[in-house]
Every structure is written in C-alpha cells, then in structure tokens.
Amino acid sequence: MSYAKVLSAGLVGVTGHLIEVEAHLATGLPALVLSGLPDTALHEARDRVRAAIINSGQEWPSRRITVNLLPATLPKRGSVFDCAIAVAILAGAGVLPLAAFDRVAILGELGLDGAVRPVRGVLPMVAAALRAGITRVVVPLGNAQEAAIVPGVLVKAIDTLHRLIAFVRDGVPMLDPSDQGVPAHGAPGPDLADVAGQPLGRRAIEVAAAGGHHVAIFGPPGAGKTMLAERLPSILPELDDEAALEVTALHSIAGVLPPGGRLLRRPPFQAPHHTATMQSLVGGGSGLAKPGAISLAHRGVLFLDEAAEFSGRALDALRQPLESGRVLLRRVSGATEFPARVQLCLAANPCPCARPAGDVYCECSPRVRRRYLSRLSGPLLDRVDVQVMLPPVTAADLLCAGAPGESSTTVADRVAKARAAAGARWSAKAWRTNAxxxxxxxxxxxxxxxxRDTTALLRLLDSGALSARGFDRVVRMAWTIADLDGRHRPGREDVAEAIQLRMGVLT
Structure with a gap:
C-alpha cells in the first residue's frame, strides 16, 4: 500500500476542527512534502517525524512522500499533527495496519527521540472530534486527563511513538488517564473576613458578585481596594458544566491549564500588571491572534489594580468587549473570535500623592486629580455599574474593635440565592445574570x-448627571439588590441604594 489516511484535530482560534492526514508514497527522489496550509512549526515536522521514526526502531521509507492535511483551505498550526503524520507514513509504507486507526483521532508532538510531548488546546480538539462522531482518541500522556474531561470519549495515552507501534503490532497496552492520579485541590483562596471595616466596599463587592456587575473601587492606600477585589472570586458561584468547559478550553489553548488537566470549576481571576499592553489585555500576536487577559478571565474576574496607571489606549480597548462579551480580532491571515464575558474590577487611588489619610491631607490640586484619573475615560466608566469611594481605615477597624466581617462562605450563600432568583426570572431568555x-x-x-420608585433616577437622567446606559445599569443593580434582600421586585429603597453605588464617586 502506498496511501494511508488517519484522523487528527487542529485549532483555528478557540474552535477545534477534525483534520484528515493523508500520506502518499511514490517512486522518485526521497523527499517529504507537506501541503494543506501548514505554518512554520508544521513545516519543521518533516525533520521531527523522520528522526522520531528512526529512533523508534523503524526504517524511514526512501521514497517521495506527500503528506496532505484536509480540509486544505483551513490553516494548520503547531506540532499537534506530528504523531498522525508519523502513523500515516508508516501505514502507507505497509509497516502498520490501517484497521487499528479506523475512526481514531491521534494528537501529539514528537521529539527527535520518539517521545510524545503534550500540546496546547487538547480539550477543544477532542470536543471537535466528538462532534464529528469520533469517540476514540490517542493523546500524549501529559494531556490525558485534560482529554478525559470531554464526556463520551474513550481516551488512550502514549508517551512514545514506540509504544503506539507496539500496541498496533503486538497488542502492548497503551496508558490509561485514570492511572495518572488526580492532583489535590489547591489551598483555599483569600477570605472576605480578612477585610477590616469598609462596609460600603463589602456591599459593593457583594452586589457586583450577585448581579455580574462591573465595579470600580477608589480610595487611599491601605483602604482595602485590592483585598476586596481579590476576594470577589471567593463569593462567586462555581461554574456550571457549559461555562467550565468554555473556561477550561480557553486556558488549554493559552497553555496555562494547571497540571493534571482538571475541569476548572472556580471562576478565573486575571490581574495583569499596569504596564500590560493593549494586545496582552484583549489578545493579539502574529498570525492568528491569541487570547488576552480579558478572554482568560471569561466567566470570571478581570482585575486592573492601579487602573489609572494603565495606558489609556489599552483601557479603552476594553469598552467594546465589555458590552458584547466577545473579542473579534482581524489579522491578514484571518479573523479570530474569543469569548470575553467578564466582570471588570478596577482599583485606583484618587490622586497621585495618595496620602493614606485620604483627601484631608491631599497635596494635589483639582487639576492634577482630574488629570490623574483622566485615563479612566468617561465612556469606560459609564460601562462600570458600581463605583464607590472608600474612606481610610480607622484604628478601630484595623484592630477589630467590633465584630469581624462576614466570611466569604456566608456572603457566597446570599450571592448564590440571588443568582438563582435572577436565573429563574430570566430563564425564558437564557440570561444568566441581571447584568x-x-x-x-x-x-x-x-x-x-x-x-414612583424611579423619580430620583429619572431626574438624574434628565439633568444629564446620568446617561441612558447609566440609567439601565442602575435599574439592573436595583434588581440585584432586591434579589439579595429576597424581594420579588425592586422598590424605591433599592433604586436609591443602586444610585449611591453607581454615583458614590461623584456625589
């Protein structure tokens, strides 16, 4: 036989696709030609595959070999096709029987010694194979547990090309992902009870968590802005199956999935440094773009500490994704869409001098204060539902003179009940949160x-103190506050609290 075809899978953006790998061996000068829109890393597979086959104890066919990846119009990137190319060549040379690879997808990168190395994006690729009706996959040992996340797929793992050949020829068993053990859970995250005082900040974080609202926290150094933001994920509900698969797939593509490949159930938390570029926030890179921090925080929290120190261009690039819940990046080589349904959390000092005592001892002029916060543009802040100014922490708060604040567990219980109420209310429209x-x-x-309940809100809208977008966001927060307090509809008090949380920085 001089022709063989096996199955593999690839990625375009965050979407997996089933790929057919064809190999044809013909008479002529020995060579290996790759076709089907391969990138540079895939072109280099010629040398990797040849060395891996020889070092696995097999003879390299001295013939002209053409390897084609279908569909040919789809860009092929990375080294995930190495194992499939090697198997197709060996099957085409008559070394391996094709029957063993009928309706089996093979993924993995080859080392020169024949070792099979893990690759990025295995989860969405295995899911794509399942959508195409392929229920058996062979993956690198390092990706086995990640692949096993996809229900309904039989996963077998290999650590070397030699093991795969021995399985086909001699029935030597491949590796089972269940034999690799399950990593222990990490240490529990920070607790909301650690925050000293700041009842307004705690309420702002709770409302933001319950309704999925964006939040901006301003205040002097040491007021607890960062502590509150870092504890926001601890009061969010765990991700459901659909969201967990989305989040885990994104982290797999980016190569930041924790060891062991477990399904990510906790909402992700991304906190890029204030020197982060626009591309690192929203995504970018040469060729097809890669996900940025806002996509890695999908269904979780994107925290920008010292927000006024970020580039104004980078901050304004977040405006459209915050509205649409997605990032669409167009490049010469194609367009890529990433999900970006996040809760944005901003924290900033009110001025450059940032005196711990707050405005009492501030040395900055009004002009300097305005210039400092001008990077947080009006259109960006208009998309942030909750905006609060924290006072300095008092000695009584710091020394816990009063009762300690509620723990994350207690607050998370209220948040879960509020989200359940909102989910039941909007279930017919498939909206998850009030936001x-x-x-x-x-x-x-x-x-x-x-x-009668929105008189003050309408007055703010007519006076120009609140935009139409701001009006809607206050109403959404009023619904969230009512859900937290167990009421079926918001009243005047709920609207008043929502106005305070929205305009606390301005009033």
Missing part, C-alpha cells in the same frame, strides 16, 4: 419599574 439583561427588556411593559 446581561438588555435595557429594552428592563424598560418594557413586563419589567418596567413604577414611576
């Missing part, structure tokens, strides 16, 4: 709040 509800739906006949 996802469009403004027209809130202003419609079914859910519009009575005029």
């Amino acid at each position: 996802e509800v469009p403004g027209p739906a809130l202003r419609g006949a079914d859910w519009r709040l009575p005029a």
